[in-house]
Amino acid sequence: MQERAxxxxxxxxxxxxxxxxxxxxxxxxAEPTEGVVLGRAQNEVDDSRTYSVLMLDGxxxxxxxxxxxxxxxxxxxxxxxxGASIRVxxxxxxxxxxxxxxxxxxxx
Numbered sequence: 001m002q003e004r005a006x007x008x009x010x011x012x013x014x015x016x017x018x019x020x021x022x023x024x025x026x027x028x029x030a031e032p033t034e035g036v037v038l039g040r041a042q043n044e045v046d047d048s049r050t051y052s053v054l055m056l057d058g059x060x061x062x063x064x065x066x067x068x069x070x071x072x073x074x075x076x077x078x079x080x081x082x083g084a085s086i087r088v089x090x091x092x093x094x095x096x097x098x099x100x101x102x103x104x105x106x107x108x
Contacts, residue, residue, distance in 0.1 A: 006070060008014055011040055011048075011049065012049070012065055012068075012070075013037045013040070013051055013065075013068060013070060014074070015037055015038065015039075015040075016036060016037065016038075016074050016075050016076070016077055016080065017035055017036070017037045017070060017073070017074050018035070018071055018073040018074060018075060019034065019035060019036075019037060019051075019053060019068040019071065020034055020068070020069045020070075021034070021035060021053070021063065021067060021068065021072050022068065022069050022107060023063070023067045026087040033039060033055070033056070034056060034071065035053035035054055035055045035056065035061075035082060036053065036054045036070075036075055037051050037052070037053055038052045038053065038054050038060060038080065039051065039052030040052070043088065044050065048064065048065070048066055049065040050061050050062050052065065052066070053065075053068070053106065054080065064087070080104055
């Protein structure tokens with residue numbers, strides 16, 4: 001039976017930490033690429049860690065822990081999450097906001 005990974009080991013990067021992407025490539029980018037850590041996960045089999053990083057272009061990408069380097073900065077949660085939300089029906093249709101008279105009772 002395979003031994004479980006050590007979930008008590010601390011993560012290297014915190015939520016909302018600004019990190020530099022250091023993935024080796026044939027031609028390095030003109031400027032270092034940075035992003036913000038929004039999520040993190042641990043593989044239960046091999047103990048590897050993966051981080052979800054919001055890139056400057058607005059896309060979120062998963063990176064192995066070894067592909068990231070801390071640059072010692074953080075952003076505020078409010079800089080990423082505005083507090084806005086959406087409503088979706090059980091069928092997956094986008095509904096008007098709850099404070100919109102067209103959608104106050106529409107939960108179909």
